[in-house]
Amino acid sequence: GAGVSQSPSNKVTEKGKDVELRCDPISGHTALYWYRQSLGQGLEFLIYFQGNSAPDKSGLPSDRFSAERTGGSVSTLTIQRTQQEDSAVYLCASSLSPGRGETQYFGPGTRLLVL
Amino acid sequence: DQQVKQNSPSLSVQEGRISILNCDYTNSMFDYFLWYKKYPAEGPTFLISISSIKDKNEDGRFTVFLNKSAKHLSLHIVPSQPGDSAVYFCAASARASGTYKYIFGTGTRLKVLA
Numbered sequence: 001g002a003g004v005s006q007s008p009s010n011k012v013t014e015k016g017k018d019v020e021l022r023c024d025p026i027s028g029h030t031a032l033y034w035y036r037q038s039l040g041q042g043l044e045f046l047i048y049f050q051g052n053s054a055p056d057k058s059g060l061p062s063d064r065f066s067a068e069r070t071g072g073s074v075s076t077l078t079i080q081r082t083q084q085e086d087s088a089v090y091l092c093a094s095s096l097s098p099g100r101g102e103t104q105y106f107g108p109g110t111r112l113l114v115l
Numbered sequence: 116d117q118q119v120k121q122n123s124p125s126l127s128v129q130e131g132r133i134s135i136l137n138c139d140y141t142n143s144m145f146d147y148f149l150w151y152k153k154y155p156a157e158g159p160t161f162l163i164s165i166s167s168i169k170d171k172n173e174d175g176r177f178t179v180f181l182n183k184s185a186k187h188l189s190l191h192i193v194p195s196q197p198g199d200s201a202v203y204f205c206a207a208s209a210r211a212s213g214t215y216k217y218i219f220g221t222g223t224r225l226k227v228l229a
Contacts, residue, residue, distance in 0.1 A: 043219035056214055091158055098215055101147035106158030
């Protein structure tokens with residue numbers, strides 16, 4: 001399909017391990033966002049990429065979290081030394097441009113469980 | 116500090132009746148508001164939006180109302196259908212440091228009873 005895809009769909013890991021989450025945005029979309037949704041919480045903004053500009057990392061909760069976007073397309077979110085509080089659904093979204101009110105198209109998310 | 120609040124975690128409505136989902140915000144710099152709908156195991160999908168210069172936007176069964184003085188918006192679904200059962204997120208955007216930031220509420224789970 002032509003939508004946003006994310007992998008893996010589910011990930012179970014042990015505390016202290018590193019995990020890498022992948023997002024394939026819609027082709028041609030210049031803006032890419034990562035959010036996470038913890039149980040009972042809203043969507044928490046993590047990081048934003050726009051074209052070749054430096055990413056907006058203001059939402060990353062700690063320095064264990066990092067993300068990159070290669071070639072303006074695929075993005076990976078890496079969580080190092082995972083903690084139990086990192087357990088959440090990690091959602092990726094892309095939009096055609098970062099304009100005001102631009103619709104974001106979300107992937108199905110990666111459900112991360114840290115034991 | 117929750118800038119976008121959805122104070123009702125859940126709502127049940129009879130099929131055919133009106134569903135009203137509410138959202139309050141605190142930041143007067145928000146200039147665009149959006150509603151997203153989320154089914155289990157899927158990502159949110161865009162439903163309807165409204166610019167801060169308007170007070171109403173309608174799209175079929177869905178209408179969003181904005182009351183800027185009260186910093187309140189609501190989503191009306193009429194008539195409600197069982198397929199509308201989902202979690203609804205309110206989101207607000209504001210320009211900050213040259214980009215648009217989106218702040219989401221915690222969601223309201225709507226259940227439409229057949």
